[in-house]
Amino acid sequence: MxxxxxxxxxxxxxxxxxxxxxxxxxxxxxxxxxxxxxxxxxxxxxxxxxxxxxxxxxxxxxxxxxxxxxxxxxxxxxxxxxxxxxxxxxxxxxxxxxxxxxxxxxxxxxxxxxxxxxxxxxxxxxxxxxxxxxxxxxxxxxAIVLQRIKQDFFRRAVLASYRGRCCISGVSDARLLVASHIVPWREDKANRLNPSNGLCLSAIHDKAFDQHLFTLSDEHRIVLSDQLKASKDAFIHEVFWPTEGQPIELPERFAPSHDFLARHREATFATMGDTQ
Known part of the structure; x- marks a missing residue:
């Protein structure tokens, strides 16, 4: 650099x-x-x-x-x-x-x-x-160095905003936490590092969110997809089903943007074939 x-x-x-x-x-x-x-x-x-x-x-x-x-x-x-x-x-x-x-x-x-x-x-x-x-x-x-600087800024900003805890599970071990993009990195260059485009999630919640297995309402409540609710997996039942309708823990600053949440919901319902 x-x-x-x-x-x-x-x-x-x-x-x-x-x-x-x-x-x-x-x-x-x-x-x-x-x-x-x-x-x-x-x-x-x-x-x-x-x-x-x-x-x-x-x-x-x-x-x-x-x-x-x-x-x-x-x-x-x-x-x-x-x-x-x-x-x-x-x-x-x-x-x-x-x-x-x-x-x-x-x-x-x-x-x-x-x-x-x-x-x-x-x-x-x-x-x-x-x-x-x-x-x-x-x-x-x-290019790689600059990419790491950007990723590090976003992770630090998101984890700091959420007090270093997953906003759903409360997990606080940094090794298990992900600064998850609401609108994916590849889809919105202008907001890649915007902390309001981020959620602090555990690795499993991050993966499920990225795969549109759940989304969030404008009131920051968890909305499970039909596909996830139809799963027969016992672990899925134990970890995700109790979260339906529950509010996430909001950050101290840089609250999730309603616009970004709406875009994630739209993609989730489109992926699952929902009409909500």
Missing amino acids: PATDPHPPASFPGSGNWSHAQLKLAFAFYCQTPFGKLHSRNPAIVELARLIGRTPDALAMKLVNFASLDPSITGTGRKGLSGASSRDREIWEAFHADWEGLAVECEQLREQLRHEHGLKATASRAVRDDPALADYTGEMRQ
Whole structure:
């Protein structure tokens, strides 16, 4: 992955208005960090604050300002700080317009700053030296690295939003969790990394959702397909049947988009031949 262009000192002012570079890195961090960890004592916030030239308290405050723009938070009666600026809103809208581009840009910039501060590369940068990529050409290698950065951003954002738990079973072992796309990756490039296009599911629930064996209503309740309900498998009966009509556990932010859910339902009923 080529290094980003050198950034001018003005990109990271220590006081006054936040620069776009600072705001982008702060929002990328907001997306990937559990809501309960958006405080100045979090070591990750301390580190990022150092990288961007702000204090941990100032960064934590900015993160909570972003929360005040999040409908998933304000819609439940929770509120962030009321000091969100027009620039904060611009960054919010910029990410929603280009999740992929800004996720990659922020990761590259963050790694550049880590290098400048003498910090070790994180896993997403270290993947460039993965022996498994040794046989790939520079262009193919670059494509694979970028793909992993995007996938890592989406997984972190979705798992953080759902508190690291499957929204149906409550399973919390990260090894068994999948950041599942509501509208498949291949079908909607613009929303591949949009956390509102994701559900945190156990591996078995992810597979069933991907195969359209169940879907969700606009009220976020589970709708089993006729095919799944007709199964004679005892395990299917035990795991899935009791979930019919039950609500999923909603995320702390980036609630599933009604538009994405409607598209999944339409595909599910079409696949099963339903007329609902």
